Amino acid sequence: MIVVMKSHADLTDRDAVLTRLAENNLKGHLSEGEERIVIGVVGAKIPAGLEEQLQSMSGVQTTLRITRPYKLAGREFQQHNTVIRVGDLEIGGGTPVVMAGPCSVESAEQLLSTAHAVKAAGANILRGGAFKPRTSPYAFRGLGEEGLKILAQAREETGLPIITEALNTRDVELVARYTDIIQLGARNMQNFALLEEAGQTGKPIMVKRGPSATVEEWLLAAEYILATGNRNVILCERGIRTYETATRNTLDLNAVAVAKRRTHLPVIADPSHGTGKWYLVAPMALAGLAAGADGLMIEVHHDPDRASSDGPQSLNHLNFAQLMQQVRRLIAALEPELAVA
Amino acid sequence: MIVVMKSHADLTDRDAVLTRLAENNLKGHLSEGEERIVIGVVGAKIPAGLEEQLQSMSGVQTTLRITRPYKLAGREFQQHNTVIRVGDLEIGGGTPVVMAGPCSVESAEQLLSTAHAVKAAGANILRGGAFKPRTSPYAFRGLGEEGLKILAQAREETGLPIITEALNTRDVELVARYTDIIQLGARNMQNFALLEEAGQTGKPIMVKRGPSATVEEWLLAAEYILATGNRNVILCERGIRTYETATRNTLDLNAVAVAKRRTHLPVIADPSHGTGKWYLVAPMALAGLAAGADGLMIEVHHDPDRASSDGPQSLNHLNFAQLMQQVRRLIAALEPELAVA
Amino acid sequence: MIVVMKSHADLTDRDAVLTRLAENNLKGHLSEGEERIVIGVVGAKIPAGLEEQLQSMSGVQTTLRITRPYKLAGREFQQHNTVIRVGDLEIGGGTPVVMAGPCSVESAEQLLSTAHAVKAAGANILRGGAFKPRTSPYAFRGLGEEGLKILAQAREETGLPIITEALNTRDVELVARYTDIIQLGARNMQNFALLEEAGQTGKPIMVKRGPSATVEEWLLAAEYILATGNRNVILCERGIRTYETATRNTLDLNAVAVAKRRTHLPVIADPSHGTGKWYLVAPMALAGLAAGADGLMIEVHHDPDRASSDGPQSLNHLNFAQLMQQVRRLIAALEPELAVA
Amino acid sequence: MIVVMKSHADLTDRDAVLTRLAENNLKGHLSEGEERIVIGVVGAKIPAGLEEQLQSMSGVQTTLRITRPYKLAGREFQQHNTVIRVGDLEIGGGTPVVMAGPCSVESAEQLLSTAHAVKAAGANILRGGAFKPRTSPYAFRGLGEEGLKILAQAREETGLPIITEALNTRDVELVARYTDIIQLGARNMQNFALLEEAGQTGKPIMVKRGPSATVEEWLLAAEYILATGNRNVILCERGIRTYETATRNTLDLNAVAVAKRRTHLPVIADPSHGTGKWYLVAPMALAGLAAGADGLMIEVHHDPDRASSDGPQSLNHLNFAQLMQQVRRLIAALEPELAVA
The missing domain is CATH 3.30.70.1140 (Phospho-2-dehydro-3-deoxyheptonate aldolase; domain 1)
Known part of the structure; x- marks a missing residue:
């Protein structure tokens, strides 16, 4: 200093x-x-x-202040990339991963339909929300444990590991019992008790960047988890709040490139929340990979205009399959050393 | 629609x-x-x-969408101002109130010294944090229940009601046992479980606006509490995040004036967090009242350069006493119908 | 309405x-x-x-308001992409173009060195500033007409068409006499007299998005030029101002994808100004192309730490050559229909 | 450094x-x-x-960088407040001034009606636009010199000095011939040629803060004028662009308080553009004065729903007269030493 x-x-x-x-x-x-x-x-x-x-x-x-305020999260602390293993899958290991599925788990039928579709299209991980944070108290808040059971069933049927959100410290233990990766949402990025409670499960944790968080604050949120002794932390950029209203949020791929330099942790891009428009998901998904992201999180629904939440930003099964073809072509063109950028 | x-x-x-x-x-x-x-x-x-x-x-x-997404919080639902009673004190009743005290409770000696000073200067409510949200896991996180006890002792000695923050659902019951008003912090404005848990205590709740929350989202956070049946909700504007770096946050007094039109709930302005600089607190406190705020929240420390947190934005006892003289002169000039604006 | x-x-x-x-x-x-x-x-x-x-x-x-406030710029007015011809080169024709060169023209030696280097690496257009907008009145403001002459000389030697900025209505005629494309800077996006004066030259005009302009305002700036009868308008995204300080600006690739849907005009991405850091230029350049940009604008200097301006965001000759290899690989992977996204 | x-x-x-x-x-x-x-x-x-x-x-x-990048504008260069004299009026001399009038000069009848009304209500300076910057090329752009003549006529009839905007370097000489104070608009805050051209007239210049300008950049814009030898520079805060959509802009009174510390130049607050809503003008005008502003700029129209521009943010004659009563009461309560804050 x-x-x-x-x-x-x-x-x-x-x-x-x-x-x-x-x-x-x-x-x-x-x-x-x-x-x-x-x-x-x-x-x-x-x-x-x-x-x-x-x-x-x-x-x-x-x-x-000259030194960064985080330690365990920094490249100074660990130069090589952290690779997180979920079953046979590696996150941060060079080949980008794709997490896909509906915003909310609505029913077994709905989730299984989409689970099979994203698996067939090449996704690696199934996403789906059982506990939903909602701006309004009058909106659908998820199926709770019933949703977790459906997710577990979909994992059994498809072999895809699952990621789902824990909203409160009270839910952590329950969510951890079912899920492979615990997601902590953007609104909870500075819910410090939740960061620590989730960290203590030892499960891989994906921390979404808050809508007005700096990269430094995002890495400090990761540091909270790392400080519990849990080194399996994944970062996810999902759009920041700016003055622009043409998109729901502004997916900040600069932050992906910055984070890849500053931290050894894997970084995922979420173009669904990042843009809020299904027709912008494909270009921004590809851009995210080109910027160096270690993977994508994409919302997919079998019938977006019947979705309980986030329909306007969800791809249908066909659009997702088409995007995956583009993703594969892009990954082939981006050699590993390039992806690190 | x-x-x-x-x-x-x-x-x-x-x-x-x-x-x-x-x-x-x-x-x-x-x-x-x-x-x-x-x-x-x-x-x-x-x-x-x-x-x-x-x-x-x-x-x-x-x-x-034409109608507002909140109901209970809106002026359409209730035209007259909500007046919240804390002992003999009225918040939202026409005469602005002043909440003052240190960012963190550090010791009995420190809190009592400041409690007596702000009481003497004319403050109505004593603030002080026992549980502190911190961006870094390595920073001071408050004295916990020990801090609550010190706050209660200060109340006894000065007669000032107290306001202090509950950080997690786990703390709510404990905090409610000691405090007169529960404060929910800006980072927790969309911690929905916490909003509901705090609401269910029946205590007055002050909800700080999130650093990137719109006025509508802020009122929806209040709606979460109101929907529990607890009508004692106070709003607090404490600065939003913008591109400007000359101040820590940008205290948004426009939001105070907008909120006073849209909701019947009392609105407090916090120029300490709003600016992050002690020398900007006085002009922005006066501006907050002129914009129609029902009160102020001000950080005061007996020795700001020894404060455990927020020293740069804390007034010392002398500066606070001077500000209170200006505040009284301003309140006298602003007649009630003007304050509603 | x-x-x-x-x-x-x-x-x-x-x-x-x-x-x-x-x-x-x-x-x-x-x-x-x-x-x-x-x-x-x-x-x-x-x-x-x-x-x-x-x-x-x-x-x-x-x-x-239901209809867009611009007409000539919209896809409703013209569905097919506008292709702008500069000599043999097509901008917006499917194959992305690369504009490269120093921020400022500093000397004949400097510009020619970089001009030959970027040509050898595969750039299509040479950039360089003769009139420089500077936040401080005490900073270097460019060589003026002498700079324009050096640019023209570099064009003669390399065959690369040139792009350079006109700052004021007074400079437009002079700049138009030398340049192939007139650049209008971000600070001038709503300098309406300049938009019209530049438009009236009939030359291709590249309009940079203002640092706090919405996509709609950006297209309205293009509309000002189109309304003069000049249809050769190129858009350039160069970063917006947000709360994030890890980058100089926030390159908003969402806006590239949005603009490609709303307008038929070509859209260029400028990762140099967009990030302000030379080490972020490569990942964000690739991301820009993946998001659907019709080309890139990149600052290159033979010796960035001697640059009169923008050294920290300039690639040196070697880094630029390496980036161009990655660019070619990416373009090959992105088929035309994908680039339109 | x-x-x-x-x-x-x-x-x-x-x-x-x-x-x-x-x-x-x-x-x-x-x-x-x-x-x-x-x-x-x-x-x-x-x-x-x-x-x-x-x-x-x-x-x-x-x-x-430790020292500020501006010199002439800084308090280090000149500790005492700059007082600008326009006829008998002092701007920055301790007593706040009020500039009022319509957004655009539409006709002699319209301007004279409002000029007499604002004079009667206690305004000190008449505002009105003859050259209007418009986001869309299809909107009303002002009466030009005809508008300037009408302004001069209103000055003659009322005795109020006038302020009007110069949009381009080409207009400066013409505008200077008629007006008492030249206004440079927010979109032109970094139109450096215009700053210098206006400065060279020797007339008082009011520089509006750009919608995404930092306080430092704003003071550097003033520095451009000061560096021409013209010391009669007034600053005007008129709202910045943030994510909040409840107001047209976010009037940043923090910047007023910051600017009053850093510079000796007078600072005016414009709640009309700052909020975009006529019903927010009164509370934010009072707040601006309480924050230490040296004056207000307020849009007034005799029939806002027939205004050529800015109707939604214009006060009618009656509302303006009521506001002026509140303003006088507030000014009486704010003693000079307080206004400096």
């Missing part, structure tokens, strides 16, 4: 900062320019909270 | 929409223009989810 | 709207629901400004 | 930076910590462009 003093700070201000550093077992290395003093902070460990305190001290103009 | 058909939609498309409406016990009132058909939806109750389904149907260009 | 009346609007309000429509040679088609009246506006031409007037009338809740 | 080296930067990297600094007549002051080297840059003048070059050098992680 660097502490930049104001141009009119005096020696008392400077010494107060040095004393404060000493109280925290740190040294201040002075760099006195013509206009102002800059203090480089030297020491093994900078306590959490110290930076804000320094910013509040008399004569301090600003501070500059 | 209105369904707008595409210009090239055909009769089959049109009839499919009419049939779908009929399935939901609704009628479609056709308006056939030169270029396209518009269908007005007539009926007592439009099921949740139907709008998305219609958007997914062949030939449908868009839908327009 | 549809006019939605408030639920408590009365017959006087309704009739005033109908009268206002009649004054404008329009008819109002009434749709009276249980709760409110909706008026469909029928007629050949809705005057500009009428929508805002209706919104201001007593009893009107809102209006809904 | 401070240059932070990467943790794995080597001595060659370090020496290259030091050499580059020396080439620019600067010294580098080394601060070697345990993990990395930090170089403080010492010298009289850091050339524009050097920071970007340093960022592009091998081994450099980041740079930190």
